[in-house]
Amino acid sequence: MRVIINEDATRVAIEAANLIINLIKRKPNCVLGLATGSTPIELYRLLVDAFSNGEISFSSVSTFNLDEYYDMTPGHHQSYRYFMDQHLFSKVDIKPENTFLPECSGKQSAEEVAKQYEMEIKRRGGIDLQLLGIGENGHIGFNEPGSSLASRTRLKTLTPNTLEANSRLFEDGEFQPTLAMTMGVGTIMDAKQVLILATGTNKSEAIGNMLLGSITSACPASILQMHPHVTAVIDRDASIDIENSDYFELSESNRRKL
Numbered sequence: 001m002r003v004i005i006n007e008d009a010t011r012v013a014i015e016a017a018n019l020i021i022n023l024i025k026r027k028p029n030c031v032l033g034l035a036t037g038s039t040p041i042e043l044y045r046l047l048v049d050a051f052s053n054g055e056i057s058f059s060s061v062s063t064f065n066l067d068e069y070y071d072m073t074p075g076h077h078q079s080y081r082y083f084m085d086q087h088l089f090s091k092v093d094i095k096p097e098n099t100f101l102p103e104c105s106g107k108q109s110a111e112e113v114a115k116q117y118e119m120e121i122k123r124r125g126g127i128d129l130q131l132l133g134i135g136e137n138g139h140i141g142f143n144e145p146g147s148s149l150a151s152r153t154r155l156k157t158l159t160p161n162t163l164e165a166n167s168r169l170f171e172d173g174e175f176q177p178t179l180a181m182t183m184g185v186g187t188i189m190d191a192k193q194v195l196i197l198a199t200g201t202n203k204s205e206a207i208g209n210m211l212l213g214s215i216t217s218a219c220p221a222s223i224l225q226m227h228p229h230v231t232a233v234i235d236r237d238a239s240i241d242i243e244n245s246d247y248f249e250l251s252e253s254n255r256r257k258l
C-alpha cells in the first residue's frame with residue numbers, strides 16, 4: 001500500500017485532489033466512487049476550483065457514492081445526496097443522470113435497489129477510483145466491523161459507535177437514521193484503484209490496524225491490504241499508531257526521487 005503522510009489536513013486534500021484531477025485529465029469519462037463525511041470536504045472544494053479554472057470537466061464523469069441513509073425523503077438536508085449536491089455536484093458540470101447513490105425509500109425492496117446499483121456500476125465499466133474515508137472503528141462506507149469481507153451493496157444497521165461519531169452532524173432531538181444502504185466490502189475491492197483519506201488522532205488506531213493489523217472483519221479497512229492499488233493519504237496525527245511510519249515516509253520519499 002502506498003502511504004503518503006502529510007503535515008496537515010490541507011496537504012492531505014491537495015494531494016488527494018491532484019490524484020483525482022490527474023485521473024480526470026487522463027480519462028475524462030472515468031467512473032469515480034465518492035465518499036461523504038468531513039474528511040473529503042476540502043478535497044471537493046479543490047475539485048470545484050479545478051473545474052472553475054477550466055482545468056477539468058466533469059461532463060463525461062460518472063459517480064457512485066459509497067452509501068446513503070435508508071428511507072430518506074428526497075432532498076432531505078441530512079441525506080448524502082444533499083451533501084454531494086452542496087459540496088460538488090451543483091458546482092461543477094456533472095450531468096445529474098451520471099450521479100448515483102444507493103438511495104432506497106422504505107417502499108422499495110432494499111435487495112432490488114442494491115442489485116440495480118451493482119448492475120449500474122458494471123454497466124459503466126466499473127469504478128476507476130474509489131475515494132474512502134475511514135470510521136474510528138475501521139469501517140469503510142458503512143461496512144461496520146463484522147461485515148463480510150466479500151459483501152456487496154446492501155442494507156446495514158449502524159453501530160452505536162458510528163451513530164455516536166456522526167451525531168455531531170445532527171441537531172439535538174433531530175431524527176438520526178440507524179440504517180443505511182452501503183456498497184459492500186467486495187464492491188469496494190472491485191474498484192481499479194482506491195484512495196483512502198484520514199486526518200486526526202481519532203483515526204490513528206483504525207489506520208494502524210488497516211495497514212499492519214491482521215486482515216479481519218473486526219477492521220473492514222484491513223482488507224485493503226489485499227488490493228493491488230491503494231493509496232492512503234493521511235496527516236501526521238492519523239499516523240501516530242503506525243508502528244514503522246518512518247519506513248513509509250522513506251519509501252514515499254524514494255518513490256518521488258526515482
Ligand code: GLP
Binds near residue numbers: 038066134140142
Ligand atoms: C461515515 C461514512 C464513511 C466515512 C466515515 C468517516 O460514517 N459512512 O463513508 O468515511 O464515516 O467520516 P468523517 O470523514 O466525517 O470522519
